[in-house]
Structures are given as structure tokens and as C-alpha cells.
Amino acid sequence: KLCTEGGPIRRNPAGNVGRPAVQRLPEPQDVTQCLEVRVFDTPPFYSNSTDSFRNTVEGYSAPTGKYDPAVRSLHNLAHLFLNGTGGQTHLSPNDPIFVLLHTFTDAVFDEWLRRYNADISTFPLENAPIGHNRQYNMVPFWPPVTNTEMFVTAPDNLGYAYEVQWPGQEFTVSEIITIAVVAALLLVAAIFGVASCLIRSRSTKNEANQPLLTDHYQRYAEDYEELPNPNHSMV
Numbered sequence: 001k002l003c004t005e006g007g008p009i010r011r012n013p014a015g016n017v018g019r020p021a022v023q024r025l026p027e028p029q030d031v032t033q034c035l036e037v038r039v040f041d042t043p044p045f046y047s048n049s050t051d052s053f054r055n056t057v058e059g060y061s062a063p064t065g066k067y068d069p070a071v072r073s074l075h076n077l078a079h080l081f082l083n084g085t086g087g088q089t090h091l092s093p094n095d096p097i098f099v100l101l102h103t104f105t106d107a108v109f110d111e112w113l114r115r116y117n118a119d120i121s122t123f124p125l126e127n128a129p130i131g132h133n134r135q136y137n138m139v140p141f142w143p144p145v146t147n148t149e150m151f152v153t154a155p156d157n158l159g160y161a162y163e164v165q166w167p168g169q170e171f172t173v174s175e176i177i178t179i180a181v182v183a184a185l186l187l188v189a190a191i192f193g194v195a196s197c198l199i200r201s202r203s204t205k206n207e208a209n210q211p212l213l214t215d216h217y218q219r220y221a222e223d224y225e226e227l228p229n230p231n232h233s234m235v
């Protein structure tokens with residue numbers, strides 16, 4: 001039987017009625033956008049950092065990376081959507097979904113490391129909260145392990161790889177316009193090409209008719225030469 005401090009596990013997905021913004025789960029597109037945030041972390045290396053991949057995947061920023069105190073996304077949004085046991089920091093590991101959510105969150109981090117071939121120089125060396133500087137041990141793990149040691153892809157660090165089909169990228173408005181313009185130009189070029197081929201084949205046909213005309217006129221010319229010359233005497 002699964003129990004928390006307060007009794008059996010409780011969930012009330014989307015029951016966070018006082019917070020409409022957390023009554024939905026993250027969307028695949030949110031993951032796509034989060035993976036486009038190139039910089040690992042930005043000052044103050046905290047939950048109000050903007051354009052920080054770390055703060056975005058954690059879910060304190062919008063999926064685009066822009067910090068907004070009213071927003072909860074990705075990891076945090078999933079916790080808050082679950083509500084109950086899964087929505088409270090001190091209890092959430094008691095909810096079995098915790099393992100699934102955190103494994104997926106780690107898979108997003110792993111994909112980010114792989115995609116940008118990230119090296120540790122992007123990890124804050126100093127001024128991050130306690131336990132979060134590059135060479136500090138990660139709290140509360142035992143035996144001690146530094147952030148540097150964990151800033152490695154899963155196959156190198158853990159000996160396994162995540163099998164995830166990352167959602168495809170949706171096109172932006174400007175990309176859609178560019179694609180439409182290029183498609184229209186290609187269409188015009190194709191119409192022009194077909195039309196000029198048709199015109200050329202017609203004129204080739206006309207040229208093919210030309211010898212017949214020439215023969216025709218030649219025959220008239222020969223007939224004309226055979227006619228008696230009215231100026232010549234028939235005597």
C-alpha cells in the first residue's frame with residue numbers, strides 16, 4: 001500500500017482551482033521550445049533566471065526561456081497539475097509518477113547536452129545558490145558527487161541511453177511566409193517552364209511542316225517553268 005505522511009497517496013489532477021494556469025499538462029511543443037534555449041544558466045542562477053535552459057526545464061520560465069513569475073511550465077507544471085501528494089515538494093517522491101516525471105526531465109537534459117555538445121564551461125563557477133556551483137557537491141546526494149561529474153550525457157554517465165522521439169518543430173509565422181513565397185515562386189517557374197516547352201514544341205511542329213510548303217511552292221514554280229512563254233514564237 002502506498003502511503004504518505006498523511007495517509008494514502010492523493011491526487012487531484014487539475015484540481016488546483018485557485019491557479020487556472022496549472023490546470024493543464026505541458027505540451028510536446030513546450031519541450032521543443034525548451035530544447036531551443038541554448039545557454040545552460042544565466043545570473044542570478046536562480047528561479048528568476050531568464051533565457052536559462054536550467055530554469056526553463058525546471059519550469060519557472062515560459063517554455064521559450066523568458067522568465068515570468070506568473071508562469072509554471074514543464075517539470076513544475078506537471079507537479080502542480082498532479083496536485084495532492086505529487087504537488088508538494090516534501091511529499092512528491094512518494095507519488096510513483098515522480099520517477100516517470102523526473103526520468104523524462106533528465107531525458108530532456110540529456111538531449112540538451114547532446115544537441116549542443118555542451119561543455120562544463122557553461123555551468124556557473126560561482127555565485128549560484130549553495131550546492132549549485134560547478135565544483136560543489138550536489139545536495140543531498142551521498143556519496144558526494146559534484147555538478148561537474150553529473151554534467152555528462154546518460155550513456156557516458158549512467159551506461160544507458162534514453163529512447164525518446166522528440167516532438168517535431170512547428171514552423172514560426174515568418175517561416176510559414178517564407179515557405180509560401182518560395183512555393184509560389186516555384187509554381188510560377190514551373191508554369192513558365194511548361195508554357196515555354198509547349199510553345200517550343202508547336203514551333204518545331206511548324207518547322208516540320210515547312211518542307212511540305214516548300215515542296216508545294218517548288219511544284220508551282222516547276223509548273224510555271226513548264227508553261228509556254230507567251231513571248232516565244234510557237235512557229
Ligand SMILES: O=C(O)c1cc2cc(O)c(O)cc2[nH]1
Pocket residue numbers: 072076077079080086087088089090091092093
Ligand atoms: O510551485 C512550483 O513551481 C512547484 C511545486 C512543486 C512541487 C514539487 O514536488 C516539486 O518537486 C517541484 C515543485 N514546483
